[in-house]
Amino acid sequence: MDKFTTIHSSAVPMPIEDVDTDQIIPARFLKATTRDGFGDNLFRDWRFHQDDSPKSGFVLNNPIYSGQILVAGKNFGCGSSREHAAWAIHDYGFKVVVSSFFADIFKGNALNNGILPVVVNEEFLNEIFQAIEANPNTAFNVDLEKQTFTILETGKSVSFEIDPYKKMCLINGYDDIDYLISIKDQISAFEQQQLAF
Amino acid sequence: MGKTLFDKIWDAHVVTAVDGGMEVLYIDRHFIHEVTSPQAFSGLKKRGIGVSRIDKTIATADHNVPTKNQHLPIQEELSRYQVQKLVENCEEFGVELYGLGHPYQGIVHVIGPELGITKPGMTIVCGDSHTSTHGAFGCIAFGIGTSQVEQVLATQCLLQKKPKKMRINIEGELQAGVLSKDIILYIISKLSASGGTGYFVEYAGSAIRSLSMEARMTICNMSIEMGARGGMIAPDEKTFEYVKGKEYAPKGKDFDKAVAHWKTLFSDDDAVFDQEFTFPAEDIEPMLTYGTNPGMGIKISQTIPSESGKSFQKSLNYMGFESGESMLGKPINYVFIGSCTNSRIEDLRIVADYVKGKKKADHVNVMVVPGSKQVEKQAIKEGLDKIFAAAGFDFREPGCSACLGMNEDKVPKGEYCVSTSNRNFEGRQGPGARTILASPLMAAATAIEGKIIDFRSQISQN
Ligand code: SF4
Numbered sequence: 001m002d003k004f005t006t007i008h009s010s011a012v013p014m015p016i017e018d019v020d021t022d023q024i025i026p027a028r029f030l031k032a033t034t035r036d037g038f039g040d041n042l043f044r045d046w047r048f049h050q051d052d053s054p055k056s057g058f059v060l061n062n063p064i065y066s067g068q069i070l071v072a073g074k075n076f077g078c079g080s081s082r083e084h085a086a087w088a089i090h091d092y093g094f095k096v097v098v099s100s101f102f103a104d105i106f107k108g109n110a111l112n113n114g115i116l117p118v119v120v121n122e123e124f125l126n127e128i129f130q131a132i133e134a135n136p137n138t139a140f141n142v143d144l145e146k147q148t149f150t151i152l153e154t155g156k157s158v159s160f161e162i163d164p165y166k167k168m169c170l171i172n173g174y175d176d177i178d179y180l181i182s183i184k185d186q187i188s189a190f191e192q193q194q195l196a197f
Numbered sequence: 198m199g200k201t202l203f204d205k206i207w208d209a210h211v212v213t214a215v216d217g218g219m220e221v222l223y224i225d226r227h228f229i230h231e232v233t234s235p236q237a238f239s240g241l242k243k244r245g246i247g248v249s250r251i252d253k254t255i256a257t258a259d260h261n262v263p264t265k266n267q268h269l270p271i272q273e274e275l276s277r278y279q280v281q282k283l284v285e286n287c288e289e290f291g292v293e294l295y296g297l298g299h300p301y302q303g304i305v306h307v308i309g310p311e312l313g314i315t316k317p318g319m320t321i322v323c324g325d326s327h328t329s330t331h332g333a334f335g336c337i338a339f340g341i342g343t344s345q346v347e348q349v350l351a352t353q354c355l356l357q358k359k360p361k362k363m364r365i366n367i368e369g370e371l372q373a374g375v376l377s378k379d380i381i382l383y384i385i386s387k388l389s390a391s392g393g394t395g396y397f398v399e400y401a402g403s404a405i406r407s408l409s410m411e412a413r414m415t416i417c418n419m420s421i422e423m424g425a426r427g428g429m430i431a432p433d434e435k436t437f438e439y440v441k442g443k444e445y446a447p448k449g450k451d452f453d454k455a456v457a458h459w460k461t462l463f464s465d466d467d468a469v470f471d472q473e474f475t476f477p478a479e480d481i482e483p484m485l486t487y488g489t490n491p492g493m494g495i496k497i498s499q500t501i502p503s504e505s506g507k508s509f510q511k512s513l514n515y516m517g518f519e520s521g522e523s524m525l526g527k528p529i530n531y532v533f534i535g536s537c538t539n540s541r542i543e544d545l546r547i548v549a550d551y552v553k554g555k556k557k558a559d560h561v562n563v564m565v566v567p568g569s570k571q572v573e574k575q576a577i578k579e580g581l582d583k584i585f586a587a588a589g590f591d592f593r594e595p596g597c598s599a600c601l602g603m604n605e606d607k608v609p610k611g612e613y614c615v616s617t618s619n620r621n622f623e624g625r626q627g628p629g630a631r632t633i634l635a636s637p638l639m640a641a642a643t644a645i646e647g648k649i650i651d652f653r654s655q656i657s658q659n
Pocket residue numbers: 259260304305306325327536537538596597598600601618619
């Protein structure tokens with residue numbers, strides 16, 4: 001996993017609520033057996049017509065918006081457990097997703113793939129959308145160490161929460177398996193006293 | 198202070214706690230399937246490690262399999278390769294596979310319970326969000342991502358933060374024509390598609406207790422549709438009776454010992470929940486969804502509500518509906534009966550019972566997809582296949598099918614499909630497809646009439 005420290009970038013706005021994993025990556029693109037290449041089909045049916053030509057109204061097809069940060073409406077990532085959704089977002093080039101609310105499984109999947117989900121309140125989310133609307137080049141700073149998200153133009157900054165263990169993993173590029181393998185003896189000891197099913 | 202059912206099972210599975218509040222949870226059963234496992238196996242290979250407990254790992258092929266001619270090689274190349282990859286990985290790592298052609302093959306959440314693999318008090322995970330289904334037996338069961346599939350394969354453990362607890366009580370008697378699918382659609386319509394996020398739900402109350410195991414599975418199945426990680430129901434005599442005699446159920450004295458333990462699995466009277474809701478069973482009617490998330494549901498007697506906001510309007514535009522409209526009388530060209538929500542033998546019996554001696558409307562395409570080979574076999578044994586054939590329904594072979602539109606079972610662009618599955622997201626059943634979630638009874642009635650009707654007048658005559 002990549003190491004995550006700070007991100008300094010403009011952002012792509014998607015003020016839609018309940019963006020589900022079937023929109024992020026439709027099921028028909030889940031046939032791959034590797035983790036690569038999902039970015040091409042990120043938001044496939046919102047992004048492309050059925051003949052594969054781009055839909056001009058969709059934000060990812062609008063050249064004025066770019067950056068490593070995706071800002072979305074509440075309940076982002078609801079629906080399926082497919083980690084392909086996180087892979088697609090990562091593969092496309094996003095490192096941070098900002099919303100007022102994330103679905104649980106998506107949030108876990110994002111963290112396991114070096115993507116930082118940043119939860120801000122509704123009010124601040126709207127401020128971010130407004131800032132991008134006023135100036136698509138608005139830059140933001142995400143500092144994982146300090147746990148702050150800042151709109152650079154106005155200097156307005158909020159702090160966000162993250163589990164300390166997950167923060168340590170992101171900063172060092174560790175994953176959970178490294179840790180679990182390191183306590184294998186403890187797991188075996190636990191297994192011994194388990195009820196037999 | 199007493200413990201909740203959830204606490205009792207969770208606490209018994211914590212190996213150790215990690216700084217900051219995460220815990221290492223021991224997993225009793227791990228189901229895997231072809232779509233979310235290949236990258237996890239690649240991860241194991243890269244690390245040079247094997248599967249920690251093959252005796253606790255079970256594989257099947259369900260998401261990406263055809264539902265016709267399963268005895269022939271899969272036509273579509275990528276699907277064939279993905280299913281083949283599962284076969285190879287299971288062989289290489291020694292995992293038991295109920296793949297295509299196996300008499301136990303089927304949708305992962307259907308086969309676990311019917312084989313007696315799913316038992317009260319267990320922790321169960323699978324790389325599929327509807328793993329919550331198994332909670333009907335009084336288990337902690339939830340969906341995980343592929344990185345976590347790899348964790349469990351490697352160590353039989355998961356790092357988790359303990360969720361908050363919610364209890365939802367349904368008290369009283371259900372009206373005629375109301376099935377468990379209506380109960381859960383009703384609950385989600387009240388709590389919204391995100392109302393359960395951060396929680397694990399226990400369903401309780403007299404109406405829940407009155408349900409069969411299969412009906413309970415339908416409820417727990419859709420817990421994820423309100424954002425909850427899982428749902429559970431305390432085990433009781435019905436649960437023990439269901440498990441008894443199943444292939445992997447404990448036998449003889451072991452069974453009695455197991456039951457003695459299972460009887461301790463309930464929420465204590467003084468247990469405290471972070472949130473609790475109670476709804477009267479009498480208030481529930483046959484339900485329908487009108488929008489593009491499962492929280493957008495109404496009773497059959499209601500009209501489509503109006504809400505401000507871009508997302509709501511976007512959703513109605515996609516569905517081609519308007520605020521204030523009734524769904525009654527809407528012509529429907531597609532009906533799908535299947536998925537891990539409603540593809541068990543009881544669901545097929547309900548449908549067959551309704552359609553017996555009737556014929557579908559000419560313009561409707563009706564697919565009935567059993568949840569497993571065993572369900573298919575039982576349906577044939579009971580002659581349900583003949584009832585379906587006589588009604589003009591297409592009775593197919595087991596798989597996820599049009600629930601997620603990964604194989605060729607898709608609904609065409611712009612068409613409405615009344616579906617017994619669990620998700621009405623945009624494009625879920627195929628690009629541009631418009632899904633209306635409903636119970637098997639509503640689906641059967643729609644197939645016969647060719648439009649949405651209030652079938653309750655018909656069943657009360659019977
Ligand atoms: S039937 Fe649908 S919801 Fe159930 S496991 Fe298959 S794809 Fe998932």
